[in-house]
Amino acid sequence: MIHPLFNLSGRVALVTGAAQGMGRATATAFAEVGADLLITDINADGLQATARTLEKLGRRVVPVAGDITSVDFVRSMYAALDAAFGRIDVLANVAGPSKRSQPDQITLEHLEKILFSLVVARFCSCQEAGRRMLAAGKGSIINVCSIGGVTALGRGNFPYSVGMGGVAQMTRELSTEWSGHGVRVNAILPAQVLNPRLEERMREEPGLTDTFLHGIPMGRLGQPDDIKGLAIFLGSDASAWITGALIPLDGGNLAMNAGGTAGGRG
Numbered sequence: 001m002i003h004p005l006f007n008l009s010g011r012v013a014l015v016t017g018a019a020q021g022m023g024r025a026t027a028t029a030f031a032e033v034g035a036d037l038l039i040t041d042i043n044a045d046g047l048q049a050t051a052r053t054l055e056k057l058g059r060r061v062v063p064v065a066g067d068i069t070s071v072d073f074v075r076s077m078y079a080a081l082d083a084a085f086g087r088i089d090v091l092a093n094v095a096g097p098s099k100r101s102q103p104d105q106i107t108l109e110h111l112e113k114i115l116f117s118l119v120v121a122r123f124c125s126c127q128e129a130g131r132r133m134l135a136a137g138k139g140s141i142i143n144v145c146s147i148g149g150v151t152a153l154g155r156g157n158f159p160y161s162v163g164m165g166g167v168a169q170m171t172r173e174l175s176t177e178w179s180g181h182g183v184r185v186n187a188i189l190p191a192q193v194l195n196p197r198l199e200e201r202m203r204e205e206p207g208l209t210d211t212f213l214h215g216i217p218m219g220r221l222g223q224p225d226d227i228k229g230l231a232i233f234l235g236s237d238a239s240a241w242i243t244g245a246l247i248p249l250d251g252g253n254l255a256m257n258a259g260g261t262a263g264g265r266g
Helices: 021-032 042-057 073-085 107-134 159-179 196-204 208-214 224-235
Strands: 012-016 038-041 063-066 089-091 141-146 183-190 246-249
Touching: 012 021, 012 073, 021 038, 021 042, 021 089, 021 141, 038 042, 038 073, 042 063, 042 107, 073 107, 073 196, 089 107, 089 224, 107 141, 107 183, 107 246, 141 159, 141 224, 159 183, 159 246, 183 224, 196 208, 224 246
Parallel strands: 012 038, 012 089, 038 063, 089 141, 141 183, 183 246
Antiparallel strands: none
């Protein structure tokens, strides 16, 4: 039995980056508590696999494959949403592309591309959802941001961190503009959550795993399913008086002083 505050039955959620990782986990979480979904990802095969899994839960699922960093695609995605469901109750912006580069070496074209992807295209999705939610007088937008949006990461993460800083401030500004009209906007700030690309990088860079773990008092990296509970909470009536919040999902990373020692490690 689902507690009524967490029940999304009869509601429609849109989730980006749903082919794998936190996007897939978020879409699954919403489906598990009753939501129907439009899901999107550039990985068409992975997206179809997610759709089949969610349909087995008895949900209506519309997969729309495409590049979420394209404004034209974002707008066509919302047109597909209108045609399929005619409403949106929850938006989870999960996909967040990046490519590392040192600030003294990055080209302006590279920086512009990352900032457009993370800020402009992400805002376009928020704007499209927000217009529909404002007309309905209710809705919840969840931006999956990063601890790098509120603190420096180093290690060549300059373009990603600057972009995610924009997402964090976008979340605050939209929450201030829209919360009086029934639309809540919050952000989740993950630390290092395992995915194929991160796992490959840790294999290629000796000592990187220990560097990550040294900053996480709980002593483990994140798993995609760690986002499920927080996503359900923010998408549901359980968080009805919460907006503009930037909530860490980081095993204690942001709470620990930069000079601290986690878990008794020297």
